[in-house]
Amino acid sequence: MPQKSVNPGSMEIKIDKKSDDLLARIKKTALKKIGPEDTVLVWPNLVYLELIAMMFALAILLFLCLYSPAPLEELASADTTPNPTKAPWYFLGLQELLVFFDPWLAGVVLPSLIMVGLILIPYIDPNPKGKGYYTFSERKFSVIGFSFGLALWYILIVVGVWFRGLDWSWYWPWDDPHMHQPAGAVKLVDLQVILQSTLGLSETPVATLGRYVVSMANLITWGIFVGYYAIGFAIPFLIFRNFYNKLGFVRYNLTMFFFLSMLGVPMKIFLRLLADIKYVLVTPWFNI
Amino acid sequence: MWELFQRIRSVVNKTQAFKSIFRHGFPNNDGNRALVMFSNIILHLHPVRVRRGALKIKFTWCLGGLTFFFFILLAITGVFLMFYYVPDTNRAYGNIKDLGTVIFFGDLFRSLHRWSAHSMVLFVWLHMTRVFFTGSYKPPREFNWVVGVILLSTTLVLSWTGYLLPWDQLALWAVTVGSKMAEASPLIGKAGPFGAELGMNANNDITFALLGGTVVGQSALLRFYVLHCLALPLVTALFIAIHFWRIRKDGFSGPL
Numbered sequence A: 001m002p003q004k005s006v007n008p009g010s011m012e013i014k015i016d017k018k019s020d021d022l023l024a025r026i027k028k029t030a031l032k033k034i035g036p037e038d039t040v041l042v043w044p045n046l047v048y049l050e051l052i053a054m055m056f057a058l059a060i061l062l063f064l065c066l067y068s069p070a071p072l073e074e075l076a077s078a079d080t081t082p083n084p085t086k087a088p089w090y091f092l093g094l095q096e097l098l099v100f101f102d103p104w105l106a107g108v109v110l111p112s113l114i115m116v117g118l119i120l121i122p123y124i125d126p127n128p129k130g131k132g133y134y135t136f137s138e139r140k141f142s143v144i145g146f147s148f149g150l151a152l153w154y155i156l157i158v159v160g161v162w163f164r165g166l167d168w169s170w171y172w173p174w175d176d177p178h179m180h181q182p183a184g185a186v187k188l189v190d191l192q193v194i195l196q197s198t199l200g201l202s203e204t205p206v207a208t209l210g211r212y213v214v215s216m217a218n219l220i221t222w223g224i225f226v227g228y229y230a231i232g233f234a235i236p237f238l239i240f241r242n243f244y245n246k247l248g249f250v251r252y253n254l255t256m257f258f259f260l261s262m263l264g265v266p267m268k269i270f271l272r273l274l275a276d277i278k279y280v281l282v283t284p285w286f287n288i
Numbered sequence B: 001m002w003e004l005f006q007r008i009r010s011v012v013n014k015t016q017a018f019k020s021i022f023r024h025g026f027p028n029n030d031g032n033r034a035l036v037m038f039s040n041i042i043l044h045l046h047p048v049r050v051r052r053g054a055l056k057i058k059f060t061w062c063l064g065g066l067t068f069f070f071f072i073l074l075a076i077t078g079v080f081l082m083f084y085y086v087p088d089t090n091r092a093y094g095n096i097k098d099l100g101t102v103i104f105f106g107d108l109f110r111s112l113h114r115w116s117a118h119s120m121v122l123f124v125w126l127h128m129t130r131v132f133f134t135g136s137y138k139p140p141r142e143f144n145w146v147v148g149v150i151l152l153s154t155t156l157v158l159s160w161t162g163y164l165l166p167w168d169q170l171a172l173w174a175v176t177v178g179s180k181m182a183e184a185s186p187l188i189g190k191a192g193p194f195g196a197e198l199g200m201n202a203n204n205d206i207t208f209a210l211l212g213g214t215v216v217g218q219s220a221l222l223r224f225y226v227l228h229c230l231a232l233p234l235v236t237a238l239f240i241a242i243h244f245w246r247i248r249k250d251g252f253s254g255p256l
Ligand code: HEM
Pocket: B060, B062, B063, B064, B065, B066, B067, B068, B071, B124, B127, B128, B131, B134, B136, B137, B141, B144, B145, B146, B147, B148, B149, B151, B152, B155, B240, B243, B247, B251, B252, B253, B254
């Protein structure tokens, strides 16, 4: 629902007759006269608060410096590769994704999608409620969606920092970090290979596009991949039409694309962990 | 004691030097408290008055302010570290070692720089989380959220470029992991989808541009040094300025 925002630089004044709720909010907030009794001087009230916060932070930092000074390992050498080689902790979530995705996805496309997705948030969330205060009930979908992404990010970091050791194997805190874990017996297979054998499909190519030899099984994996997005886009549209109407065509499609892509990450992880599937989709140029 | 302090202050406040610097008396009455916000360039980032609700710690948790504080600390400790550091693969490691052994306060400043960096990365995420949960990105603050996401990325890249500078094993291999990922970029990386088709190889792809060569070596160290100590701090400072300007212009979203 487009809201007219008069004079965008200053405090907004929204005109939206349809929403009684919004009108009530405006009456309660924007139109309420702010008298001197509602405001306080920044000096000393805010300035002192900031000073105290800074002193606190500095004290904690100094303590951390004494407790754990900056590390320095051996001189850099291209000849000896440490095992494991770990990125800084804030990138370990992405490095952990390397177990489940090829580098172009884990290291480039997914981080780019995260950044673009974050930038788009204010533009795809038209819900006027929950501005300037904490609330869950007034914006359930966006809070759940955002929390889900955050949780994913932090869980992957925790796994990367504390549960990965030699050869990037899984180490419990009580495992000896200096002993290699026995190499797993599992062999990863591509989804199309599984389809081929379980459905007894023929291996003769249905089509050939340059280097790309398309088999029946490969075609089905395309169907599954595209179908995931197609069904994902369709379900809310068919069942929660209200949700679609609120967002409109463009916002709806952007929201669903990012939401489904985010959901796809743990889904692929579970496919790997539960069904030993390496790639869902295989092409000569890229694998997903 | 307090009496004496007050007496000294009232004398100092009347000197020509004090007046030339501060342009008004000590902020212990409302008039001067308002004036100080106008006439001090740093305090001027604030308004003169704020709504009572904006002071609630449980609203902002001081997260944005502390992120800024860490940035300032990083600038101060960083300048100190720059006095002792030469971005040369033969000397860098020794320089850092000296900081820990022979230079007065070297270890303290280096540790403070590192812990501030970790804290800034953590707090920028937490601050973003706060802004999301209070819905403070909603109109008219959409653009400031975008500026924030830019700050999030420059903060991460700043940290990451700094990681290489000690030139120890941790540094080299952490950056190698990153450059391997860049190599896999679609279209512009030699190992990425359609990279080879577009003629990307070790001598012209995105990793080459990032490292100034094919391995993490002298050119990479110099590039990361310049990015870390000059280019990225300037960009970050610029966007922080825009961020703060917009907070003032858009108004703060906090409760009444
Ligand atoms: C270097 C990084 C950053 C610094 C130094 C910074 C600093 C600040 C400060 C001091 C405030 C005032 C309120 C508070 O303390 O919470 C603020 C507000 C805000 N920040 Fe940031 N910030 C940074 C990054 C970000 C990021 C990553 C985002 C979001 C993606 C963001 C979005 C916002 C928004 C929308 C506001 C207005 C909040 C309101 O009106 O309630 N900032 N920022």
